[in-house]
Amino acid sequence: MRDDSMTHVAIIDDEREVCTFLEHFLTSKGFTVKVAYSGEQSDLLMDGPPFQLAMIDVKLPDTNGFAILKKLKEKQPNCKVIIMTGFSTVKTAIEAIKLGANDYIEKPFDDLDQLEALIDEMITHDASIVQSEANRLAGEVGFITGQNEEMNHLLTIAYKIAKKNINVLIQGETGTGKEVLAKFIHQASCRADQTFIGVNCGALSESLLESELFGHEKGAFTGATQLRKGLFELANSGTLFLDEIAEASPAIQVKLLRVLETREFMRVGSEKVFRTNARIVAASHVNLDEAVREKKFRQDLLYRLNVVKLEILPLRKRIDDISTLLSHFLEKYDAQHITFTTEAMRLLETYDWPGNIRELVNVVTRAITLSEGETTQITKDYLPCYIQNTNKKEYEEKEVKRSFSESIINHEKSRTNPYFSDLKKYLDNWNAELLFYWQSDQAVPLEVITEKIKELEDVTGKAFIKKALNSTLGNRKEAADLLKITPRQLRYLFKEKKHSPL
């Protein structure tokens, strides 16, 4: 007769020694244990009374951990699952987490305290606690999610894997919050009280980036007047955030690969080998699989970086999060008294947000500033003209185009987006807005003005690049020559400008 006051655990693994060890270990903790050595035997277990926890090996002779996980989640949805994996199959275990496993542990079990802590956590914590802990920390760091299920799932996965010592790759369009997510992972990890340092690999020349990353000895090159520690050294027990990793040159990619493989590096101008324990979180708005196919990015480096890949949705695909984001920003700017009219909300939910959350922040701060002293209700008139002019049909047309192909998307967007289609209109609006601020009796936060100036630089620069590309029929090399910049700079400007993936 089964005693339901006890904790019931299933172990599914074809390695008999592992099963024997776990059976002893768990029985000594007062749990009852059932063992299956194959998929067939595990089917029998799953058809029986429910388990609180199942520990499942990734590889079995007649099936794999994914298939067992799927069946278990169907038959016993409340059963927690720990996937057991060898080092070489960590990526597989991460996939299992994405599919609903609660955690994974590497075999052999070197650290029994860690094993015990993991099992205890599984038994005592229910999933809603993990979710609410993740949400609390996300609120603290400023990575807000609302109703969107995919984003909430991503947040939970980020929270779970944060505690593991593995590299993470974050992909997402510009302004979607890649850096904020990297900070969240750092804060949720055991390294939270250590350093978090970030570097934008596209913003520095090759030699500067090399010395930034690895440091240099005094006299290593002209201008190296003193020894400088690099980021791998400074972030030794913390997290190193490599932003826009796709922009790293081939030579830097080789050097990064070496550090990721061996954990060793040398300062520029020195032969001495240093070790680093920095956790790497890399980010890119470029699809790195595509960059590998186009031979712009090393496959072996990508393999090392994306032990876990997290993809943040663009804002237009998480429209259901807009109201939560708005409330967050209103609170952040101490403007909780402000509300948005239904019409204004509809416009915000219909606009396609090429600059993603960064652009939303700008729109909210602008609306707060403009409405100050006038009203507490944001109507459509307090939104920028290009958002007021958005209509549903135009949006839907863009959606269809978007799914057509990435390259066509980018081209179409630049053509149809009112932001770029008419530079003169944009400049007139910009001028009018700035004059409005200037003539306003209210003090305008300088941040709003500097953001507008950056936006002007972005939009105008992009318009001129687009003009040059039009005249060279899309030939980037020739366009770069016309603009008297290098093709690399053109690529950078082309992709990095904040408000508009061309």
Ligand SMILES: Nc1ncnc2c1ncn2[C@@H]1O[C@H](COP(=O)(O)OP(=O)(O)OP(=O)(O)O)[C@@H](O)[C@H]1O
């Ligand atoms: N989920 C979020 N909740 C609240 N604010 C967010 C969120 N995501 C991004 N932001 C805000 O949007 C702005 C851009 O975020 P961030 O710099 O992390 O984006 P990014 O994807 O790294 O951009 P880029 O690709 O241009 O470097 C910041 O002001 C950030 O605070």
